[in-house]
Amino acid sequence: MSNGEHLIDVENLYMHFPVTAGVLQKKIADIKAVDGISFYIKRGETLGLVGESGCGKTTTGRCILQLYDGIRGDIFFDGVNLSQLKPEQMRRMRRNMQLIFQDPFASLDPRMSAGDIIGEPIKVHNLAKGQEYRDQVAELFRMVELEPFMMDRFPHEFSGGQRQRIGIARALSVRPSFIVCDEPVSALDVSIQAQIITLLERLREELSLTYLFIAHDLSVVRNISDRVAVMYLGKIVEITDSDELYANPLHPYTIALLSAVPIPDPVVDRTRERIILTGDVPSPIMPPPGCNFHPRCQQAIDICKTELPELRNMGGEHWVACHLVK
Amino acid sequence: MATTTDEVVLEVKDLQTYFYTQEGEVKAVDRLSYHVKRGESVGLVGESACGKSVSALSVLRLIPYPPGIIVGGQIIFRGQDLLQLSEEEMRGIRGNRIAMIFQEPTTSLNPVLTIRRQISESLELHRGLDKEQSHQETVRLLRLVGISDAERRAEAYPFQFSGGMQQRIMIAMALSCDPELLIADEPTTSLDVTVQAQLLEIMAELRERLGTAVILITHNLGVVARYVDRVNVMYAGRLVETAPTDELYGNPKHPYTIGLLASVPRLDSERKESLRIIKGLPPNLSRLPGGCSFHPRCEYTFDRCREEVPQLEEVAPGHFRSCFYDADKLRK
Numbered sequence: 001m002s003n004g005e006h007l008i009d010v011e012n013l014y015m016h017f018p019v020t021a022g023v024l025q026k027k028i029a030d031i032k033a034v035d036g037i038s039f040y041i042k043r044g045e046t047l048g049l050v051g052e053s054g055c056g057k058t059t060t061g062r063c064i065l066q067l068y069d070g071i072r073g074d075i076f077f078d079g080v081n082l083s084q085l086k087p088e089q090m091r092r093m094r095r096n097m098q099l100i101f102q103d104p105f106a107s108l109d110p111r112m113s114a115g116d117i118i119g120e121p122i123k124v125h126n127l128a129k130g131q132e133y134r135d136q137v138a139e140l141f142r143m144v145e146l147e148p149f150m151m152d153r154f155p156h157e158f159s160g161g162q163r164q165r166i167g168i169a170r171a172l173s174v175r176p177s178f179i180v181c182d183e184p185v186s187a188l189d190v191s192i193q194a195q196i197i198t199l200l201e202r203l204r205e206e207l208s209l210t211y212l213f214i215a216h217d218l219s220v221v222r223n224i225s226d227r228v229a230v231m232y233l234g235k236i237v238e239i240t241d242s243d244e245l246y247a248n249p250l251h252p253y254t255i256a257l258l259s260a261v262p263i264p265d266p267v268v269d270r271t272r273e274r275i276i277l278t279g280d281v282p283s284p285i286m287p288p289p290g291c292n293f294h295p296r297c298q299q300a301i302d303i304c305k306t307e308l309p310e311l312r313n314m315g316g317e318h319w320v321a322c323h324l325v326k
Numbered sequence: 327m328a329t330t331t332d333e334v335v336l337e338v339k340d341l342q343t344y345f346y347t348q349e350g351e352v353k354a355v356d357r358l359s360y361h362v363k364r365g366e367s368v369g370l371v372g373e374s375a376c377g378k379s380v381s382a383l384s385v386l387r388l389i390p391y392p393p394g395i396i397v398g399g400q401i402i403f404r405g406q407d408l409l410q411l412s413e414e415e416m417r418g419i420r421g422n423r424i425a426m427i428f429q430e431p432t433t434s435l436n437p438v439l440t441i442r443r444q445i446s447e448s449l450e451l452h453r454g455l456d457k458e459q460s461h462q463e464t465v466r467l468l469r470l471v472g473i474s475d476a477e478r479r480a481e482a483y484p485f486q487f488s489g490g491m492q493q494r495i496m497i498a499m500a501l502s503c504d505p506e507l508l509i510a511d512e513p514t515t516s517l518d519v520t521v522q523a524q525l526l527e528i529m530a531e532l533r534e535r536l537g538t539a540v541i542l543i544t545h546n547l548g549v550v551a552r553y554v555d556r557v558n559v560m561y562a563g564r565l566v567e568t569a570p571t572d573e574l575y576g577n578p579k580h581p582y583t584i585g586l587l588a589s590v591p592r593l594d595s596e597r598k599e600s601l602r603i604i605k606g607l608p609p610n611l612s613r614l615p616g617g618c619s620f621h622p623r624c625e626y627t628f629d630r631c632r633e634e635v636p637q638l639e640e641v642a643p644g645h646f647r648s649c650f651y652d653a654d655k656l657r658k
Contacts, residue, residue, distance in 0.1 A: 052518035052519070052520060052521075053518055159607055162607075189373035189374050189545065189608070190373060190545060190547070190586055190589055190590055191373060191585065191586065191589050191603070191604040191608075192373075192607070193589070194590070194591075194601040194602070194603050194604070195603050197591070197601060198600065198603055201600075216518065216519070217519075217591075218519070218593060219548075219590070219591040219592055219593045220591050222591070222593060223591035223592075223601070224591075243596070246593060246594065256520060257519065257520060258593065259523075260519040260520045260522065261548065261593050262548035262549055262551055262552040262553075263548055263551065263592055263593055263594050264547035264548045264550070264551045264575065264587060264590050264592060265551060265575050265592070266551040266552070266571050266572050267572060267575070267576065269551050269552050274527075276520075276523055276524055276527055277520045277523075277524070278524075280488050280490060280491070280521070281518075
């Protein structure tokens with residue numbers, strides 16, 4: 001299935017990683033990192049993906065980019081089913097979809113100059129040579145508000161925020177239409193975070209980009225996203241418009257997650273209800289039966305323990321997977 | 327909020343902690359003064375390298391020498407200047423009367439000792455309990471921080487716990503000697519929000535119950551708004567603004583504080599409400615600009631800011647700031 005309005009369509013995506021043991025590396029279990037999710041991203045929109053560590057948000061992003069073997073389910077990019085592409089076709093397709101990493105310190109090769117880091121994808125995909133190549137790299141520097149004279153410097157000479165700009169410029173170098181931003185600001189200081197968020201928003205407008213914005217910080221995600229999907233233990237529990245998610249959250253997990261985020265204004269914050277979840281997220285190797293969230297849910301009833309809730313549309317494209325929501 | 331009294335537990339006066347590196351003298355903490363009362367929770371906020379952690383480590387005299395050294399000031403804890411004590415006397419205070427919780431529980435716990443061994447060490451050392459008593463006490467502390475099945479889990483090793491659980495253990499350990507002052511340095515930064523909420527609630531409850539004074543160091547302005555009575559904002563090693571929490575958030579009077587508050591995305595703000603940006607980068611501490619350290623990034627800078635270092639002055643009761651610009655003309 002594909003819809004002209006959608007750039008990305010994910011259908012029944014599963015990504016299980018084997019757990020092996022012993023000398024023969026026999027498979028003893030599966031980590032169900034992503035466990036049957038479906039969603040779409042419209043052209044030109046930002047879909048936020050939030051959830052706590054280990055909920056499968058990063059794995060989902062990487063599945064869309066086909067960075068694993070053993071992905072089950074279908075992922076359509078602009079109507080093309082990526083799982084049916086030959087390796088060579090996929091290689092060309094990759095130019096359209098890029099990734100920005102969390103840690104700007106770990107994701108840049110320390111022995112390459114900033115100019116080479118940013119220009120490498122242009123060479124790999126044979127997009128430009130000679131003077132044209134140099135012009136393009138200089139243009140990319142300006143696009144992310146770095147000075148082209150910094151081209152010959154090495155990563156260690158840049159601050160965290162500047163390195164993230166280099167990572168963004170590298171992703172933009174092959175002129176993609178879709179970018180997976182995986183926690184792009186979580187390693188940065190507050191004032192630098194705001195600079196990078198603003199930069200990403202400006203670039204999206206100017207270059208008509210579509211983003212999947214993965215982060216654990218709900219305030220950041222809400223600020224940048226048009227719609228937000230909330231993940232818990234490999235599954236999407238709620239997906240809706242980002243204003244609606246804050247004004248009218250339906251899933252008990254979303255409600256608890258929102259209430260755990262303090263608002264930097266003591267007068268406003270004091271008026272909010274606080275729900276403190278107990279316990280930790282269960283292991284994705286043996287997720288609880290029924291609704292994944294039931295052991296931590298204060299409202300769980302019998303059906304939650306046995307039956308998996310489906311993601312249902314509650315009207316106005318507000319989807320939620322909970323037996324209690326009528 | 328806990329009941330605070332006027333009893334001052336800790337008073338930091340003109341603290342100067344410098345580091346001597348190849349790049350030259352680094353004034354990590356420069357003439358910092360603040361105090362914490364009994365049962366009060368004080369927040370130290372600012373971005374990386376603003377000196378918030380160094381100032382906390384200075385209180386416990388844990389600055390590695392070389393390269394760091396406390397070159398001036400006083401740290402008065404219960405009427406006693408900690409900087410005048412011998413190393414031996416200091417050991418009687420650390421972990422006993424002043425406890426500290428660090429950001430990374432994984433690196434702060436000893437991986438090869440059971441949880442019981444690690445907690446009972448300080449109980450036996452500082453409180454003089456025998457083996458049996460300290461065992462009982464360990465179990466009690468683990469229950470206090472919400473670890474179920476404490477009896478059995480006391481015998482487990484750190485790797486058998488999640489990050490959130492390890493941080494609970496750190497809190498249990500910090501509380502083991504009923505400290506008068508607890509310093510928490512980014513205690514929840516590496517944890518998920520729901521776990522962060524659990525831990526901060528535990529800490530708030532214990533403060534209420536035991537009257538412990540708390541210094542909470544964090545870059546998270548939301549956490550500060552929820553859990554702190556008074557906020558100290560630091561920039562480039564100096565205190566730039568200090569006020570009771572409601573006053574600081576409702577009425578910020580330093581351009582840096584205003585900029586910081588405007589640059590945090592808020593859960594309750596309209597989507598796509600654009601963030602206001604503080605331009606530029608935090609300064610390199612070994613090459614600080616002259617005058618006010620914030621002037622190159624400040625939108626209100628005028629001549630005086632480049633030449634003179636502003637001192638803290640009171641703008642409202644209990645509200646101090648260091649800035650030359652007219653407080654009433656600042657844009658919020």
